[in-house]
Amino acid sequence: MNFSDLEAVTFSKLLGAVSDVSLVISSKGVIEDVSTGQDTMAALGCQSWLGKRWIDTVTSESKKKIEDLLAVQPDTPNLLWRHVNHPLPSGGEAAIQYITVALKGDKLLAVGRSLERLAELQRRLVETQQSMERDFLRLRHIEARYRILFETSPDAVLLVDSHSYRLIEANAGAQALFKDAGKRMVGRDFRECVDPESQAEVQSLLRTALATGRIEMCSATLPGSSLPITVSASVFRQDGGAQFLVRMTPREAHTSAHTSIDAATVLSELMAHFPDGWLLTDTTGTVKSVNEEGMALLGLTAASQAVGQSLERWLIRGAVDWGVLNTSLKQQKPVRNFATEVKTLSGMTLPVEISGIYLANAEPLYVLFVRDLNRRAQSAAHASEPLPNPFADLSQLVGRRPIKDIVGDTVDTIERMCIEAALEMTHNNRASAAEMLGLSRQSLYVKLRRFGISSENDFNSDTNA
Incomplete structure (x- = not known):
């Protein structure tokens, strides 16, 4: 050029x-x-x-x-x-x-x-590639976790094609349920896995689950067996189309799991939520377990702060208090309402009463119940508060007002006091209060309005009911 x-x-x-x-x-x-x-x-x-x-x-x-x-x-x-x-x-x-x-x-x-624009483009390309690799690795981990869950589930779990109803995959629980140790189940029509009398109901179940997208359930029986099973089906969609996730549970195993009561589990739950503090120690005073209320008394946030520690650490008189408790408990004598003080984690002292018993197991243990005396004193003080005496000045009204008016006001005062006491005892449950007072609910609401205890809305709602 x-x-x-x-x-x-x-x-x-x-x-x-x-x-x-x-x-x-x-x-x-x-x-x-x-x-x-x-x-x-x-x-x-x-x-x-x-x-x-x-x-x-x-x-x-x-x-x-x-x-x-x-x-x-x-x-x-x-x-x-x-x-x-x-x-x-x-x-x-x-x-x-x-x-x-x-x-x-x-x-x-x-x-x-x-080359700045090219370098920026290359940097974005590398970041995108790394993000795709991270997403792929995360999906692989999720797939591995669900694969382990699928294979180790004790229930029979099957994957069924939504169009042909052919079995795509069955876990070990399904092979055990159908007594098929090999892979001969894969490719079979799922409807053939149940008794002929249950096939129509199972097919209706699958159609309903596909139409609604919700988990549907029905009852069926296996071929040659009278044992009822619960069949549940849900739909999920993949690139190849919709598939059913079918779970089959023997009815007997299902009911027994709910009817059997483990006494140890119930006792453990009871002690964990016991309203008083509760500690379990060995004969040397080492704490083995503590419930939520016990942790609250000691100002702890976790049971690990007390487990493994000596009980003497929390007692205000240390070895002296523990010696008294240990002497009685070792002789298998129950301890009742032993008054002492405990030190909280923050250094404060708290007056308590300790009761304890001896458990003669292979490893002897002490069960100690700790009660907060401050809480009991507050409850006692609240209960012992003197009630106001509305009749203190009654004699001063004689001669000033007719006796008929005095008696009428006195009756009204007694009625009001009884109604307020009933409402307090029933935690403001109007139906229970009426039953306690021997009144109908309508009569109670009339008196509540007369004494100004309830609002107009309360009366109207009760009348409408």
Whole structure:
């Protein structure tokens, strides 16, 4: 191509359009002119390169590439791009791809293109690839967990195709239920796995589950067996279409699991939520277990803060209190209401009563019940509060008002007191209070309105009921 008629201004515009930075290099490798084609190159500080050697403006690993670019001759047949890194004034590096062309007067024209956009694209591509790999690994872990759950489930679990009703997969529980140790179940029609009399009901179950998308259940029997089983089916969808997840549970095993009561479990649950503090220790006083109320008394947040610790640590008189308790319990004599104080984790003291018994197991144990005396004192004080005597000034009314009015006011006061006491005892249950007072609910609500104890809404709601 002939560019002899190309003006210098036009060439400069063309160069600025096809490159991000252009350098005119002298024969000694010194930068004589700099031109940048985009604003983003301003951060590189290209204008400060004027008068410097080009090789001094790059990082150490790029110096060899600069030497190769400076060695370009006018008759060089193939010009190669070189990746060069420039240090940024603010830190970091800027990647630029250069090619050099020999000019007249032993000068070189270096044309550079910024690799920032390409590096950003590569970085995003790497991040996307890493994210996909993490998602794939997470899905593999989920699949492995569900595969283990599927294989180890004691119930019979089967995967059934929603169109052909063919068995796709069966776990070990299903093989044991159908007495099929091999893989002959896979590929069979699921409806053939139940008694002919139950096939219509099972097929209706599958159709309903597919239509509603909910878990559906029915009862069926196995071929040659009178044992009823519960069949539940749910639908999930994959790329290959909808499939059924079918679970089959023998009815007898299902009911026995709910009817059998483990006394040890019930006792353990009872002691865990006992309203008083409860501790289990060995004969040396080492705490083996503590319930929630016991932890609250001692100011603990976890049972591990007390388990393994000596009970003496929590008693205000330490070895003295433990000696009294241990002496009685070792003789298998129950301890009742032993008054002492305990130290909480925060250092406070709390008055308590301790009762205990001896358990003659293979490993003898002490069961200690700890009761907060402050709580009991508050309850006693609340119960012993003197009730107001509405008749204290009754004698002062004699002579001022007729006896008929005095008696009427007295009856009203007694009625009000009885109603308020009944409501307090029944925790504001109006039906129970009416029954306790021997009144109908309507009569009770009339009196409540008369004494201003209930609102108009309460009366209306009861009347509507």
